[in-house]
Amino acid sequence: MFLRGIPRIPRGSGQRIDPAGRCEVLLTRELLRSLPKAELHVHLDGSLRPSTMLELAGDLGVRLPESEPEALAAAVKVSGSGDLVEYLEKFGITLPLMQTPGALE
Known part of the structure; x- marks a missing residue:
């Protein structure tokens, strides 16, 4: 699966499953800081x-x-x-x- 190695979303972070079965997550500064980053422009x-x-x-x-x-x-x-x-x-x-x-x- 392509998400291997990405930190798990912490419980209680506002995630829920919508009626279509998709996971919805409340984006917080804490969550965004915990996710891996990539350089957008590097020569x-x-x-x-x-x-x-x-x-x-x-x-x-x-x-x-x-x-x-x-x-x-x-x-x-x-x-x-x-x-x-x-x-x-x-x-x-x-x-x-x-x-x-x-x-x-």
Whole structure:
């Protein structure tokens, strides 16, 4: 069943069975906070782990600005200044790593 692993709705949360046999649940903040969440907008190239970046770079012969995971993480992190140019420059580090089907797996 596709709901496996999803937390059970707590008893007393306002759930009931309607006349058609469907379960109705009162949505509360507590219930919504307890449910699993998913990212709605994540760029693949912006979510690579530094260790994966280093592995891909080695496989593909791509030179990165840093060779240690911690330093590489700092190199690809955007400062938060709101500078679009700085933000877009970081994609220049990750995009070359994701140009083959194998790298995308």
